[in-house]
Amino acid sequence: MKSILLKLFFFFFITSQIQSQELLPFVENYSKSNYQGDNQIWNVVQGKDNAMYFANNHYLLRYDGVIWEKYTLPNKTIIRSIMIDGDKIYSGSYKEFGYWYRKEGKMHYVSITKKLRLFAEKDNEEIWKIFRYNGSLYFQSFNDVFIYDGKHIKKIKFPFLISYCFVVDKELFVASVDKGLFRMDGSRIANPKGWNILKNTVVHAIEKHKGKTYIFTQKKGILL
Numbered sequence: 001m002k003s004i005l006l007k008l009f010f011f012f013f014i015t016s017q018i019q020s021q022e023l024l025p026f027v028e029n030y031s032k033s034n035y036q037g038d039n040q041i042w043n044v045v046q047g048k049d050n051a052m053y054f055a056n057n058h059y060l061l062r063y064d065g066v067i068w069e070k071y072t073l074p075n076k077t078i079i080r081s082i083m084i085d086g087d088k089i090y091s092g093s094y095k096e097f098g099y100w101y102r103k104e105g106k107m108h109y110v111s112i113t114k115k116l117r118l119f120a121e122k123d124n125e126e127i128w129k130i131f132r133y134n135g136s137l138y139f140q141s142f143n144d145v146f147i148y149d150g151k152h153i154k155k156i157k158f159p160f161l162i163s164y165c166f167v168v169d170k171e172l173f174v175a176s177v178d179k180g181l182f183r184m185d186g187s188r189i190a191n192p193k194g195w196n197i198l199k200n201t202v203v204h205a206i207e208k209h210k211g212k213t214y215i216f217t218q219k220k221g222i223l224l
Contacts, residue, residue: 092127
């Protein structure tokens with residue numbers, strides 16, 4: 001009887017171990033010693049080639065599951081944002097944005113802003129977010145938005161400091177640091193009626209679910 005109980009206990013122990021292993025996803029941690037880059041990761045995206053790309057301060061990192069690759073911009077500035085669009089990896093940095101493409105097993109960079117006087121000497125602008133909206137690419141700093149249609153760049157300067165832009169249900173919203181949330185239509189911005197509750201609040205994210213808009217701020221979540 002004792003041997004049967006021991007066998008049953010052993011059986012249930014092994015079964016529970018197998019089930020727990022099936023429920024838990026495989027997680028592998030990578031340290032700075034693995035990728036030989038900087039400490040901070042600002043943005044992470046997955047490319048069409050299934051490789052992972054990282055905005056790692058002074059580096060663009062690429063990891064295909066086996067090999068880490070490390071690249072720097074020609075001007076050696078910090079990469080704050082990256083975005084995948086087709087076979088191109090767009091990146092934004094200090095007074096600079098452009099795209100990377102892969103050829104012969106290496107990443108190559110093409111500047112979009114080179115030789116263009118988009119930034120004034122006194123500007124201290126960095127591109128913190130890149131997104132596509134209405135067929136164009138938007139490169140957003142804390143003071144400006146640069147709209148790129150593939151050939152031309154249109155610069156929109158805001159009269160206030162902004163945190164981030166959000167595309168929600170085919171609408172573009174701009175979150176200011178202390179003046180609330182604005183809806184952007186072309187170069188025009190307007191503060192939606194009834195949204196004064198967001199004034200003096202930094203908005204970190206906006207999501208729409210089942211017809212309701214959820215706004216996540218620095219201190220709380222708001223449902224509109």
